[in-house]
Amino acid sequence: RIAYVNGRYLPHDAAGVHIEDRGYQFADGVYEVCEIRHGVIVDLTRHLDRLDRSLSEIRISPPMSRAALVQVIREVARRNHVRNGLFYMQVTRGVARRDHVFPNAETAPSLVITAKSTDPKVIAAKNANGLKAITLPDNRWDRVDIKTVGLLPNVMARQAAKEAGAQEAIYVDARGMVTEGAATNVWMVDADGQLVTRPAEHGILRGITRTGLMDVARALSIPVVEREFSREEMLGAREVFITAATSICFPIVEIDGKTIGNGHPGTFSEKIRSAFFEIAE
Numbered sequence: 652r653i654a655y656v657n658g659r660y661l662p663h664d665a666a667g668v669h670i671e672d673r674g675y676q677f678a679d680g681v682y683e684v685c686e687i688r689h690g691v692i693v694d695l696t697r698h699l700d701r702l703d704r705s706l707s708e709i710r711i712s713p714p715m716s717r718a719a720l721v722q723v724i725r726e727v728a729r730r731n732h733v734r735n736g737l738f739y740m741q742v743t744r745g746v747a748r749r750d751h752v753f754p755n756a757e758t759a760p761s762l763v764i765t766a767k768s769t770d771p772k773v774i775a776a777k778n779a780n781g782l783k784a785i786t787l788p789d790n791r792w793d794r795v796d797i798k799t800v801g802l803l804p805n806v807m808a809r810q811a812a813k814e815a816g817a818q819e820a821i822y823v824d825a826r827g828m829v830t831e832g833a834a835t836n837v838w839m840v841d842a843d844g845q846l847v848t849r850p851a852e853h854g855i856l857r858g859i860t861r862t863g864l865m866d867v868a869r870a871l872s873i874p875v876v877e878r879e880f881s882r883e884e885m886l887g888a889r890e891v892f893i894t895a896a897t898s899i900c901f902p903i904v905e906i907d908g909k910t911i912g913n914g915h916p917g918t919f920s921e922k923i924r925s926a927f928f929e930i931a932e
């Protein structure tokens with residue numbers, strides 16, 4: 652595997668950044684994960700738009716022009732021969748002597764890009780069987796709309812899920828309302844059969860897959876209701892599923908030990924997932 656690190660293509664095992672990179676010391680950076688399907692990067696423009704937004708919110712200037720970045724991205728995908736997999740891109744505020752305040756304006760941001768293949772069989776099995784989740788209080792800061800590499804709460808949450816025999820942790824805010832998963836957005840089909848997801852204005856990351864699925868739902872004439880919902884409502888939902896570039900759309904069949912719907916992956920997530928793949932192709 653080959654990684655791109657600040658202008659160079661390096662063997663993955665030997666690719667590193669300096670110990671005083673601000674990403675390493677302060678989690679002072681942002682990232683994107685994109686899906687590669689049949690050699691094509693899914694929704695690249697939307698991911699790059701979100702990267703630009705994240706950078707501007709934390710006041711890091713883009714490491715290069717959009718056109719140059721797209722070239723590097725394509726080169727990393729090509730050199731790694733990835734047909735189906737994931738693409739990781741990270742920008743930090745660069746290397747400087749440790750000091751909380753921003754380094755001087757000449758400090759170049761660090762850019763790292765990697766790509767890896769994923770196993771379609773593993774993904775298919777998750778879709779066929781569904782996943783388990785736990786809920787946890789949302790203990791993150793209030794700027795989760797920025798896709799920052801500061802993911803310690805998410806790391807702790809996913810680990811807690813794993814230790815409970817589950818695959819995702821779903822955050823619940825102080826009012827008992829579901830926000831999102833540790834690395835996914837959450838959807839449900841409510842008692843009226845409506846497809847519901849939380850509005851992206853507050854408390855969640857505006858997932859690119861979430862936006863893509865909304866396009867798909869529109870194309871299928873399935874209304875999407877953007878409203879908040881509580882943990883209790885979710886536990887009683889007909890269907891729950893999570894979305895992210897890493898998973899597109901995984902059904903959740905059990906939350907906190909309680910069976911969701913009939914305990915099997917639901918028809919909505921199935922229908923939307925297949926339509927997503929057709930439309931994307």
Ligand code: PDD
Nearest residue numbers: 684833834835836856858859860895896
């Ligand atoms: N995570 N919410 C959070 C907190 C996330 O970390 C992610 C993605 C999403 C879904 O966003 P998208 O559809 O754009 O992938 C929602 C990535 C995949 C990760 O950290 O690995």
